[in-house]
Amino acid sequence: MTPFYMLIKCHLGKAYEVANAIADREIASEIYSIAGDHDLLVKFYVEADTDIGHFVNENVHTVDGIRDTKTIPTFKAF
Template sequence: MQTIFVMVKCELGRSYQVADEAVDIEQVSEVHSISGQYDLMLKCYLDGDVDIGQFVVDHIQLLPGVKDTFTLIAFKAFS
C-alpha cells in the first residue's frame, strides 16, 4: 500500500465542487481544505502496483475545476 498526499489548486470558486468530486474517488481517504498556494489536500491510499503519476493524471487532474496539483509521496507513518 502506498500513501500519497495531493495538493490541489482549484479554479476560483470551485474548491467545494472539486472536494465533493474527490471524496467519491475510491482511493481518496480524506479531503481537507487548506490555506496557502493550494486549496485542497487529498490523502490517498494506492495499491503497491499502481503507477502514482498515472493515478494523479487520470483521477485527480481531470476533475472539473482542478488547475494544478502537487504530489507528495509518504514513506512511513508514525503513530
C-alpha cells in the same frame, strides 16, 4: 497500501465542487480544505505496485475545476 498526498489548487470559487467530485469518485481517504497557496489537501491510498503518476493522471487530473496540483509521495511512517 501506499499513501500519498496531493495539494490541489482550484479555479476561483471551485474548491467545494472539486472536493465533492473527488469524494464522489471514492478514491481519497481524506479531503481537507486548507488556507495558503493551495485549496485542498487530499490523502490517497493505492496498492503498492500502482503507478502513482498514472493514478493521478487518470483519476484526479480529470476533475473539472483543478488548476494545479502537487503530489507528495510518502516513504515510511514512524
